[in-house]
Amino acid sequence: MDQTLKLFSLRGRRALITGSGRGIGLALARGLAGAGASIVINDRNEQKAADVAARLCEEGHDAGFAVFDVTDREQVVSAIERVERDAGAIDILINNAGIQRRAPLESFDEGDWSELLRVNLDGVFQVSQAVARHMLARGRGKIINIGSVQSELARPGIAPYAATKGAIRMLTKGMCAEWARHGIQANAIAPGYFETDLNRALVDDPAFSEWLCKRTPAGRWGRVEELCGAAVFLASAASDFVNGQTLFVDGGLTSVV
Template identity: 80%
Template sequence: MNETLQLFNLCGKRALITGSGRGIGLALARGLAGAGAAVVINDRNEQKASAVAARLRDEGFSADIAVFDVTNPAQVTDAVDAYEERAGAIDILVNNAGIQRRAALENFTATDWNDLLRVNLDGAFHVSQAVARHMLARGRGKIINICSVQGELARPGIAPYAATKGAIRMLTKGMCAEWAGRGIQANALAPGYFATDLNRALVDDPAFSDWLCKRTPAGRWGRVEELCGAAVFLASPASDFVNGQTLFVDGGLTSVV
């Protein structure tokens, strides 16, 4: 392997991807594994996580599991500490766990608002804090926070979701401010519109899909595997001087009016 390609090699690294039982999280796990990383599948459900990890191992990848709920800080800390003691260093963290709620802002319930904050924002904070303590002790680590074009652009019906993703962008900058000088690179990966279970209602809406394809310069929905190259870059030595940034993978959506 030549010197340039070696910069993207993740062999010998271990990556924990939260909420990786399906969708974007699973695609990112598969992409990082394809670049050589040993991946750690996270879900609240042990049976589900185990099934996903077994599937990845059948595909020839190295895969393990870490079972915890990102919204439970004590559970997160205990699980991360136990995993590091049992299996070794978590070199790469991908904060992917997230949920969506849709409603007009004036009708948005306090329960849905709090659920979004707990999973999308609090979860990233809790897991980053638990993993970063170990990274800081080693003087190295990569954190990738999954953001969204909604961290930059708003649309009706999802204002609270957009607020959580805007907060993730600023949390990423804060991680850079706190930890860059201590060996951690923290960046955000912001997908555009990708066909996943999370936005199935939009995928199945012909009017919305027509609007999106006209609005996006690439003229189509994204495919989840198209996020993997950006994730490998942010997880690899190729990004060692990249910190606090948000990388949009959106078919050009945020670049045009």
């Protein structure tokens, strides 16, 4: 293999992807597995996590699973310790688990606000902290946080979601500031509008889809597999001097007015 291509190989590395039972998380799991990584699928539902891991194994990949809710600190710590003990070191962490809630800001439900913060922000903090403690001891590791174009742009009806994704961008910078000297690279991927269950209401709205395709230079919705190249890059040795950055994969949406 060419030396440059070797930089992108993930052979011998283990990756934990939160919320990887479906959607973007599952696509990223497949992408990293294709680059040679061993995969740890995460979901709150044990049967779903086990089924997805089994499917990846049937496809010729090395995959296991860890069941935990990112908002439950005790579950998180226990599951991470179990993976490290029984499967081996977590070399790559992708914080993908997230939720969306839509409503006008003036009438946004306080419970929905709290739930967004718990999943989209507290969950990233808790899982990253639990995994980073092991990475720090080893002096190496890759953390990839999944942000959004809403890490940079706001839109009516999702201000609280945008607030959580803006916070992810700054938390990523904070991880760099704290952990870069210890051999950890922390970066974020900010997807644009992709056809996922999270965006189903928008995908099914002809008026929104028309607006989005006109607004996006690429002229279309993104496909989840188009996030894999960015993830492999940030998970691999090719990005060893890249830290604290947010890579927008959005068809040019944030580059134009």
